Structures are given as structure tokens and as C-alpha cells.
Amino acid sequence: MDTIAAFIDGSTYAASVCDHTAWAAGHLGAPVVLVHALGRPDSSSAPADLSGNLRLGARRALLEKLARHDQDRAALAVERGRAILDDGRARMIAAADIEVTPRLRRGDPVEALEEMMETTRLALIGKRGEDASGEMVHLGSNLERLVRASTRPVMVVSRAFRPVETFLIAFDGGASATRAVERVCDSPLLKGAEAHVLTAGGKADRMVAAVERLRAAGFAVTEHHAEGGPEEAIAACVRAHGIGMLVLGKSGHSRLRQLFIGSTTLELMRVCPVPVLIFP
Template sequence: MSEEPQKIVALVDGSAYSASVCDHAAWLSGRTGAPVELIHVLGRREAPERPDLSGAIALGARTALLEELAELDARRAKLAGQRGRAILEDARAILDKAGVAQITTRLRHGDLIEALAEVEADARMIMIGKRGEAADFAMGHLGSNLERVLRASHRPVFVASRAFRPISRMLVAWDGGASAVKAVDHIARSPLFQGLETHVVTVGSATPEALEGLAHAKASLQAAGIMAETAVLPGQPETALGKLVDEAAFDMLVMGAYGHSRIRSLIIGSTTTAMIRSCKVPVVLMR
């Protein structure tokens, strides 16, 4: 049995990716029996902020203008709250239709990372879309909130692709680093990954160290009842992994958030960022 916390936390913002986040959350819930908590965070700019006009009493027309601006801010905040509740209702409807039994919703004001810190202790997975409302689709930029979540979260992060498709084949990127070891351990312990066709690959040269690492990963998964194929791919991770995902029709990529050799500080690795940006399938990241 898994000892993971039970809740799946799905972050929804009304972007094109929100429906996909919900579809993937329903899939995760169906495989694990976990409840889903839907969270929409209203940014500080969307919260009502009535300015202090006490020092402007003698400003005449400007006082009236400031009051009008304050009323406008209040109306904007009210509309943002109504929109947030509508986003959560739409998300709940998707989960209801998919048969998710336990659903909760939470509308929060303030900072996304602060909201995440409050709930992630009870979460087995954090789910977020690759891009949010403000992301530049044409440039392939990652959403700014996604990058912040990846840096801040201590739980596995499931980065949803643009649209859901059934998941049966999983590619696990292995580089021998602590994040990769943790990813394999998590896969072995979680019911989410049971029954998926699993391939573990490392990119680079077939050194004794690389082969030993792959053998260790395979043995760990096999002990959990997961039969995995292993391979060494030539080239650079940024291109080789993405090419393999496309050519071999993998449905999901699992990898460590931090690389073994390149990353020594608490920043998301360049390989990780490149893979999320280029992959057309969901990416699960482990710290």
C-alpha cells in the first residue's frame, strides 16, 4: 500500500489548459482513488483595495476621482471573484462528469505560492497547466506560475499537456541524480504507475556507471511489479528525449526536476525547462 498523502491538488486559472488539468486530475483520481481539490487563486491585483482618502479631503475634484477609482477597483475585484467561482464550478463539472467521487473547491486571494504552501502537505500531486492565461503561445514560453510552482513545491508536479489523451506508455528519464532516484522510488510506491508500459532511458554514453544506474532503476521497479525496459540514447537530453517521446508515442514523461551534473543550486535545470517546453505529453517532475 502507498503511504502517500491522499489529495490531488489541481490549480485552475481559466486558461486553455484548465480543462486538460481537470481531465488529467480525473485520470489520476481514477487510478489512485484520491480526492481532488480544485484551487483558483485571485492575484493581489484582483483583491479589493480601497485607498486611504483621508489625506485627500481638500483635493476637491480629485477626491471624487479617487473615490470613483476605488469603486472601480471594488467592482473589478467583485467580478474577478465571480469569474473565479465560475472557473471552479466549470472545473468541478468536468470532474463530476468523469466520475470523481470526492471534490472540493477553494477560492483564494493573494499569492499562488503561499496558497500552495498551505495545502501541499496533504497533497500527493500538484497539477498545473504548461501555460496559463498570460503565457505567450506563439513563443512557446512556459507560464510564469508554472516555473514558480516547480521551484517552490516539495511534492511531485504534474504538468498537463494542452489536451488529455489516454495514458498507457511512460518514459522515465534517468541521469543517476538524486531527483531521478526519487522519481523511480516514487513510481515504485505509487498505484498511479502500476500497469503502465514503462521505459527507463539515460542520454549520453553507455558508461559502466550509466548501465549500473539503469540496472538499479529496473530492479527497483521490478521489485514493485513494474516491468521496465531500459536503454541508453546518444545525444543531448533536450533533443533526444523529446524525439523519443514523439517517435515512440509515449504518453507521459517522468523526470527529476534537477539534473545530476549541471544543477547545484535551487533552480530548475535547463534540461527540465526544455523538456516541458517541447514535450506535447504530460511531464511529471520529482524534486
């Protein structure tokens, strides 16, 4: 059975990931796999070349002490990870009648998702991780890698949860954006929410079929067109209309493609304080 894969760490975004996941699971009727990735062991405690610095006995004692330190640190990371998963699972079960399976994994979220891809319907991750201080690091640093690697939709959640009542589709007329429209229409995830469709750069004529498809699927649709760069137009539309979620296709043939292959992705995440749903 297809599941929802939610990735959490100890950051302030963990609660929001859990809340968005519970909301999505309620709409999709799918069970949740809640994942905490421990990361790879680092080499910070590895000793320098001690071959000429210490006596053999001293070298052995130091290496043994370092090994014990690494074992203790690994055990604490596992204990902490289980506590994070327990708290996250409890939060989701309190919010919705859903099935949640916790999973502690060594490695990073990208590796975990790749292993789960065939059974994953939707993946969720926070915009920033626990090591972030206004920048995308730790989980946040994996965003572009995860989006690139995923063959499933990825929801990148904002700091706080609110029920999604409106969403904006950035539409460039390309195959990827068209697929995103189709996926929205075919999925129960956003049913009942009001749709907004934005084109930027003189492509309003290509919006007609997308708008008609959304309306045929039962969505109320508002159309927007803006000249200039898509990043600025999207951010302005989100602010002006109180958009609750941004929906994007993973790649396209226009400037919108830049949203998924470079620093523009991170910039858009920063300037749009709403969750972003990215369809492959």
C-alpha cells in the same frame, strides 16, 4: 487525509487539468481540492501624484471613482473565479466518482500550494495560463517557482488529455532520479502503464538497478540509451515511442539537473507535448 491539489484558470489548459486530475484521483483514490487563484491586486489603477494637479475636491472625487472601479473589478474576478471552479468541478465529477472541493484564493498558485503542502499528495497545473500566447506567462510563469517550492510531486499537464499508457523516466543515476523510480514503484498512479527508461551521456550501467526495481514492481520496461544532450534525447524518445508521460527527478548531479533550474525546463515543456510528472 492527503489530497490532490489542482490549479485552474480560464485558459484552454483548464479542461486538461481537470481531466488529468480526475484520472489521477481515480488511480490514487484521493479527494481533490480545485483551486483558482485570483492573483494579487495590481497597481494599474493607482493614480499618479495628484498633489499639485487637481483641486482637493476633484482629487477626492477621482480617488473615490477609482476605488469603486477597483471594487467592481474585484467582485467580477471573484464571480468569474467561482464560475471557473463550478465548471471544473462539474467536469471532474462527470468523469469519475471522486470528491472535489472548490477553493477560491487570493494570491498566486505558489502561495496556495505552500499553504496546502502538508496535506497535498500531488499538485497539477497547466503548462500555460490564460494570458499565454505561445509563451509561459501567468500560471505558466509560475511553473519553475511552483516546482522549486513544492515538496510534493507536481504534474504539469499538456493541452489535451489522453489516458497514460506509457511513461518515460529520464534517469541519470543520481539520488533524485533513483527516488523518482522508487516513488513510481510505490504509487498506484502509473500502475498498468508501460515504462521506458532513458539515460543520456554514457551512464547505461547505472540503469540496471532502476530497471530491475521497476520490473520487480510489475512494470514492463524498455531501456533506451542516447549520447549527447539530455533535452534532445528525451524529446526524441518521446516522439519516437509515443510516450504518454515524462517522469523526472527534481534535481540531479548531472546535466539533467539543468532541466529544473533554468530555461531548459521551459524548452523541454514546449518540445514535449505530453504531461510531465516531477518528483522532489
